[in-house]
Amino acid sequence: MRKIRASYLFTNLGDPIPNGMLWVNDDGTIERVLSPEDTDYHSEDAEFLEGWLVPGFVNTHCHLELSHLKGKIQEHTGLNGFVSELMKIRGADDSLRFKAQQAADEEMHQSGIVAVADICNGNSTFEVKKNSPIHYHSLIERFGFKTETAELIFREGLTLLEELNQQPGNICLHAPYSASIALQKLVKQHLNEASSGFYSIHHTESEAEIALFRDGSGEMANRMRGWGLFENEFPYTAMRPVDYLLENFPNNKNILLIHNTFSNAEDLEKLQYLRDRLYFGLCPRANLYIENQLPKIELLRNSNHYITIGTDSLASNYNLGMLEEIFTIQQHFPEIPITELFKWSSWNGAKLMGLDKTMGHFSLGSKPGIVQILHVDNTNKKITSKSFSRLI
Ligand SMILES: [Zn+2]
Known part of the structure; x- marks a missing residue:
């Protein structure tokens, strides 16, 4: 079991969780999605990753x-x-x-x-x-x-x-x-x-x-x-x-x-x-x-x-790269919240393809792939021209 946390966790199921934590099985299945208020949340247990985590x-x-x-x-x-x-x-x-x-x-x-x-x-x-x-x-x-x-x-x-x-x-x-x-x-x-x-x-x-x-x-x-x-x-x-x-x-x-x-x-x-x-x-x-x-x-x-x-x-x-597509939309349409763009980039596609039971969201039992996005603007919740993504 891997425990990871990042400055923001975008689950696609609600607001992004500041300092959110994921417990992930060896096969990539999500076991828990935790916010700092949860009793099982112990930051010292988890590996801290810079930036944001979003579903594959x-x-x-x-x-x-x-x-x-x-x-x-x-x-x-x-x-x-x-x-x-x-x-x-x-x-x-x-x-x-x-x-x-x-x-x-x-x-x-x-x-x-x-x-x-x-x-x-x-x-x-x-x-x-x-x-x-x-x-x-x-x-x-x-x-x-x-x-x-x-x-x-x-x-x-x-x-x-x-x-x-x-x-x-x-x-x-x-x-x-x-x-x-x-x-x-x-x-x-x-x-x-x-x-x-x-x-x-x-x-x-x-x-x-x-x-x-x-x-x-x-x-x-x-x-x-x-x-x-x-x-x-x-x-x-x-x-x-x-x-x-x-x-x-x-x-x-x-x-x-x-x-x-x-x-x-x-x-x-x-x-x-x-x-x-x-x-x-x-x-x-x-x-x-x-x-x-x-x-x-x-x-x-x-x-x-x-x-x-x-x-x-x-x-x-x-x-x-999908992140570059998201960045392009963000630059031309800055009023669209990043949470919405992340839904377009994973959950909606998973629904179209009939994969949404396991992909497109962080929730108990899902296996969506975890993407880390680095060099983000945390204050304004924007990705930047220096941002890049990687599957972890
Ligand atoms: Zn084409």
Whole structure:
């Protein structure tokens, strides 16, 4: 049994506990959560750790398979520019790719990430995941805007899913503009029939996506037209991207919308009826990297929807640290209390992934992983540019 205490303990179940103490079993299970008023609290028994202790982070959006692209794509190219660059350099030597994924996995684990919802277009990450201490949920990403190819694309996804063997995963969609109605229906049925898993899709990541569904104009429409995905007029207009998806959300699984950079009040209002199983995933640093813009986080927060945090990939981020994502939100939205940001970074993600019995909070019997955050501002309860996190 290990007894540890720190200047603040963030349990995610109430106010942070000054000088809070944890008793932790050898397997990482929390035995006691104590504050100095408790009779069993004896400070001399416990190891004192500088800074704060928070439950292990849950990264709800990552593309481990793109780890070898670190530093290869320029910032602020916009989503269209980003995708063009990505297509040019996506191929890489297998061993290089593997090493980059291993390094990224290790970096995530050491910085305190205990679970990851990870997007997969192939099987290249399955080996790294099999041997990792992180709990991965692999989301097999499918895209295709032509109705006639939906069945084939979906079946290829099922084959990949089988290759995962016993590892957790399910099929997901890439984005509204890359999913035919036929493909959406197949994914809906797949999730409705699955015993676990969740829906995941990139959502309102660029202004071009909004323009496409508004009136079939803009860069994305031009690109799709160029690819022969539709003739003359885009067939789904006078709507928001979410209108195109609504009918084919699964009936009984959680739903994750990723990025939401250009989501508005109307979108959030429309989705209120799904509130108990809908999650808005934020990847602020990737948004700044690609589009140099952040989602309307205040609006999202006031809507009372669940918010989670993800790192996106090393193709669009400097590293895969959750603390840096939290710091970015804190810097742009200083009015959001740090207690809330810690909930977004672990508990909400654990709920989305069905892991919240054991992860996302410090309580009797939970096994959330313990993260120490050093170099914090205790007076103002802020993390600083010098803060860093590590799994202990
Ligand atoms: Zn992504």
